[in-house]
Amino acid sequence: MMLGPNTELGHNSMVFMIEAQARYIVGAIKHAHVRRTGALELRPEVQASAYGQTQRSMRKAVWVSGGCRSWYRSADGRIDTLWPGTTVSYWWQSKRFKPGDYRVTEEETASGTV
Template sequence: MMEARTRYIGGAIKHARAKGTGALELRPEVQVSAHGKTQRSMKKTVWVSDGCRSWYQSADGRIDTLWPGTTVSYWWQTKRFKPGDYRVTEEETASGTV
């Protein structure tokens, strides 16, 4: 999973450099959608469905730190950087202006 994550970040850096962007910010609607899907999938795992309690869980029982799928599904999710999921800002000059 680390290799997949690194490849995705590398794609983000390559995209930002090619476009001259100063920053990439995940669109809120993309984050909300992805988090919802992850939480729905997490409910089907042993970490949540069997009443298991662990240090992965927040006080209300939610788990935000684990991937609920397989390594292969994570690989597919992160196969390519998705520029449309991000807002971009122009790169700032040393004087702070665009």
């Protein structure tokens, strides 16, 4: 999913975020093609760690720390829409596909077997 949770911006162009995501996806597709994998599934612990780090970073952002009351905040105070850092920090985190963050399945042959 492109432009998913915590990727919207309140301070820069979304095109930059889309381009960073597209590069990451191309890296994933190339990795899967070369290794002939069927699917890549993000490991739950990687997702939980990244989400936790994003929420910790968000606490320092004006949307939370500045007392801002906006539609960005959920009833429990979380913000799952905006990216809390700079576009450069997003680019750096998404610069290269990280195969170790994923579980892979074997590619099925035309007969449906591995």
